[in-house]
Amino acid sequence: MIGAGGAGMYAALSAAKAGARQVILLDKNMIGRGGATIMAQMTVAAALSEAEPDEWEWHLADTLEAGRGLCDPKLAALLCREGPVRMREMDEWGVGWAREGDSIAQVMAPGHGVKRCCYVDFLSTGPAVSQTLRNRVSRSKEIRRVSNLTITELLINDERCCGAFGYDVSSGVAVSIEAGATIIATGGLTKLYARNSASTNMAGEGYALALNAGAELIDMEFVQFFPIGHLAPRLVGMDPIMWDPFRYKLGGLLLNGEHEEFVHRYADADEGNYKITRDQATFAILSEVAAGRGSPHGGAYLSFAHLSEDRLREAFGPVIDRLADNGIDLTSTAVEVSPIAHYHMGGIRVNEKMQSTIAGLYAAGEAVGGANGANRLSGNAITEALVFGDVAGREAALEGANAATAVPSSAEVWAADRLSSMVAASDESPDQQFNRLQGLMWDSVGPFRDAKGLEFARDQIDGWGVSEERQGQVTILPFDMNLASRLELRAALTSAKAVIASALAREESRGAHQRRDFQEMNDEAWHCSQRIKLHEGTLVTDKVRR
Amino acid sequence: MIDSQRIATLEIVRGSEELGLETVAYELPFEDGASILDGLMWLKTHREPSLAFRFSCINANVCRECTMVIDGETTYACTARLRPGVTKLEPLPNRRHIRDLVTETVPRRERLIDD
Numbered sequence: 001m002i003g004a005g006g007a008g009m010y011a012a013l014s015a016a017k018a019g020a021r022q023v024i025l026l027d028k029n030m031i032g033r034g035g036a037t038i039m040a041q042m043t044v045a046a047a048l049s050e051a052e053p054d055e056w057e058w059h060l061a062d063t064l065e066a067g068r069g070l071c072d073p074k075l076a077a078l079l080c081r082e083g084p085v086r087m088r089e090m091d092e093w094g095v096g097w098a099r100e101g102d103s104i105a106q107v108m109a110p111g112h113g114v115k116r117c118c119y120v121d122f123l124s125t126g127p128a129v130s131q132t133l134r135n136r137v138s139r140s141k142e143i144r145r146v147s148n149l150t151i152t153e154l155l156i157n158d159e160r161c162c163g164a165f166g167y168d169v170s171s172g173v174a175v176s177i178e179a180g181a182t183i184i185a186t187g188g189l190t191k192l193y194a195r196n197s198a199s200t201n202m203a204g205e206g207y208a209l210a211l212n213a214g215a216e217l218i219d220m221e222f223v224q225f226f227p228i229g230h231l232a233p234r235l236v237g238m239d240p241i242m243w244d245p246f247r248y249k250l251g252g253l254l255l256n257g258e259h260e261e262f263v264h265r266y267a268d269a270d271e272g273n274y275k276i277t278r279d280q281a282t283f284a285i286l287s288e289v290a291a292g293r294g295s296p297h298g299g300a301y302l303s304f305a306h307l308s309e310d311r312l313r314e315a316f317g318p319v320i321d322r323l324a325d326n327g328i329d330l331t332s333t334a335v336e337v338s339p340i341a342h343y344h345m346g347g348i349r350v351n352e353k354m355q356s357t358i359a360g361l362y363a364a365g366e367a368v369g370g371a372n373g374a375n376r377l378s379g380n381a382i383t384e385a386l387v388f389g390d391v392a393g394r395e396a397a398l399e400g401a402n403a404a405t406a407v408p409s410s411a412e413v414w415a416a417d418r419l420s421s422m423v424a425a426s427d428e429s430p431d432q433q434f435n436r437l438q439g440l441m442w443d444s445v446g447p448f449r450d451a452k453g454l455e456f457a458r459d460q461i462d463g464w465g466v467s468e469e470r471q472g473q474v475t476i477l478p479f480d481m482n483l484a485s486r487l488e489l490r491a492a493l494t495s496a497k498a499v500i501a502s503a504l505a506r507e508e509s510r511g512a513h514q515r516r517d518f519q520e521m522n523d524e525a526w527h528c529s530q531r532i533k534l535h536e537g538t539l540v541t542d543k544v545r546r
Numbered sequence: 547m548i549d550s551q552r553i554a555t556l557e558i559v560r561g562s563e564e565l566g567l568e569t570v571a572y573e574l575p576f577e578d579g580a581s582i583l584d585g586l587m588w589l590k591t592h593r594e595p596s597l598a599f600r601f602s603c604i605n606a607n608v609c610r611e612c613t614m615v616i617d618g619e620t621t622y623a624c625t626a627r628l629r630p631g632v633t634k635l636e637p638l639p640n641r642r643h644i645r646d647l648v649t650e651t652v653p654r655r656e657r658l659i660d661d
Contacts, residue, residue: 029600029602029609029611030602030609030611030651030652030656031656033602033603033608033609033610033611034602034603034609038603038608038609039603039606039608126608127608130608138655145655145656146656146657146658147652147653147656147657148652148657148658149658168658168659170644170650170652170657170658170659171658171659173658173659175658199602199603199604199606199609200601200602200603200604201602233578233579234577234578234579234580234581234584235579235605236579236581236605236606236607236624236625237605237606237607237624237625238606239606240606326579327578327579429591429592429595430595431587431590431591431595432591432592435591477596477645478562478598478644478645478648479598479644479645479646479648480596480598481590481595481596481597481598481599482595482596485590485595
């Protein structure tokens with residue numbers, strides 16, 4: 001398992017349960033500490049029927065509707081059908097779902113037809129899920145955990161994935177791993193954008209690994225932007241998307257830089273109650289900024305000042321004190337919010353067994369593409385991490401038990417050569433380059449796109465590889481951050497190219513992909529997903545007909 | 547416009563036993579409310595690409611990887627704030643020092659090479 005967030009940890013447990021004798025769970029950071037799951041302070045969707053009657057088919061209907069006709073129906077059905085099983089299991093494992101009387105508390109969230117979303121108080125859902133899974137994997141005898149191991153390449157033998165190559169960050173020692181089956185669980189690519197809600201270690205590495213191994217990706221043009229991510233003042237110790245449930249519960253007001261309400265100018269009346277869709281809110285805020293009426297940091301104000309202190313404390317609970325630590329008093333201060341990159345619908349193309357188009361290679365969690373179509377329903381991300389992790393772990397264990405795992409030395413030499421070239425080269429600070437990439441993606445490949453901007457971004461990135469000087473033997477320093485940043489940048493540029501190529505090809509607007517130059521949804525031409533793969537060094541897209 | 551930029555000085559222990567240890571002072575600009583981790587990220591981006599410190603979640607205080615000694619106190623770089631004047635940053639004591647502000651905080655059974 002490459003990546004030890006929610007999906008990778010669950011996949012490891014599932015593989016061990018299915019009889020795999022040796023499971024290696026590794027992460028470039030620390031096991032169960034990085035990735036998106038641990039950052040998620042919000043809710044998890046599953047048809048548990050605790051708060052009111054619900055069926056997994058209803059959850060599926062909501063998921064398909066949010067996906068604007070593009071969800072892979074088999075993957076979406078798997079997510080919704082198995083979700084309740086995984087959530088009850090997490091409950092047995094002591095995750096601590098919030099209770100209402102004897103029932104698991106379930107609340108409404110945007111896009112859901114019934115109260116379906118469970119959570120751990122207060123804003124602790126992701127950390128609680130991560131800790132529960134960390135405890136389980138640490139007790140498994142079959143799971144070998146390895147922190148600080150960065151994978152740089154997948155190893156391929158005769159069109160079959162037979163393991164992975166990378167290096168131990170602490171010592172700098174190169175490592176080659178033979179594996180009967182390999183699962184990519186590295187999360188998404190939201191770090192490619194200047195404003196994002198991700199852990200800082202998700203830079204599209206899994207997508208780049210898959211592309212370079214010859215696997216297909218799908219739906220790469222669909223990056224979900226969350227309309228009211230935290231922008232200012234500086235807020236530490238909190239998830240940047242934390243304002244959503246409070247705006248939902250309390251009717252927080254969106255105000256422009258001149259402290260006027262503005263959402264009604266762009267969409268049907270908001271009624272102070274969060275009725276507008278995410279893409280409408282995103283459009284409204286960015287339009288005000290473009291018109292010179294943004295807040296000081298380039299977003300909008302979110303104000304709760306019309307509410308009493310008692311009402312705020314009742315709704316926010318101890319969160320009020322964490323806000324006070326950040327110098328934020330909601331009775332007098334309006335915070336600044338902005339759309340931020342939040343989740344990637346696209347990813348590695350898999351079947352219902354989570355098998356990619358390369359034998360021996362699987363994916364789990366956000367790294368998987370297709371289940372959420374053009375737009376993900378809120379609450380489905382942790383559900384898919386656990387459900388897809390379960391399937392991927394089980395199927396990989398079955399295939400891995402019988403697979404030949406010999407790694408050809410030519411593949412190792414190639415991988416070592418690619419790594420050494422990254423160690424040796426020196427140029428502009430890779431983090432400065434990454435910042436430039438984030439700005440470019442935000443400006444030209446963000447919530448609203450057009451051909452001119454996308455072509456500009458494509459041309460900028462084409463002329464901008466990470467310089468590589470082929471070297472012989474090289475030594476990697478202990479904790480070589482410069483190398484880590486260069487590897488992240490190289491993966492990010494590859495993933496960015498896949499997003500741009502897919503976004504350019506889709507000449508319509510649908511869900512999270514909004515084109516200024518093709519503003520209508522065009523079902524005749526585009527009621528289909530696109531896949532993308534590397535063919536002789538060039539990214540090639542085509543439509544997937546169902 | 548944003549006019550709250552200030553200057554902080556971070557005195558950082560650099561190097562390792564093998565490479566030699568020294569304390570280096572860096573000046574950097576910051577905005578009110580910025581964390582020590584924000585400052586380290588700025589230095590890594592703009593001055594010292596090889597500066598080594600642990601982080602993962604960046605500022606949500608959930609990964610707890612950025613633990614270090616700040617002005618003599620063991621705490622998280624993501625919740626400690628930058629301030630004008632000198633702040634001293636050191637690696638954790640009683641842990642094997644790897645380089646700069648990084649010590650061996652990975653649990654023994656999660657290490658590739660058990661030293």
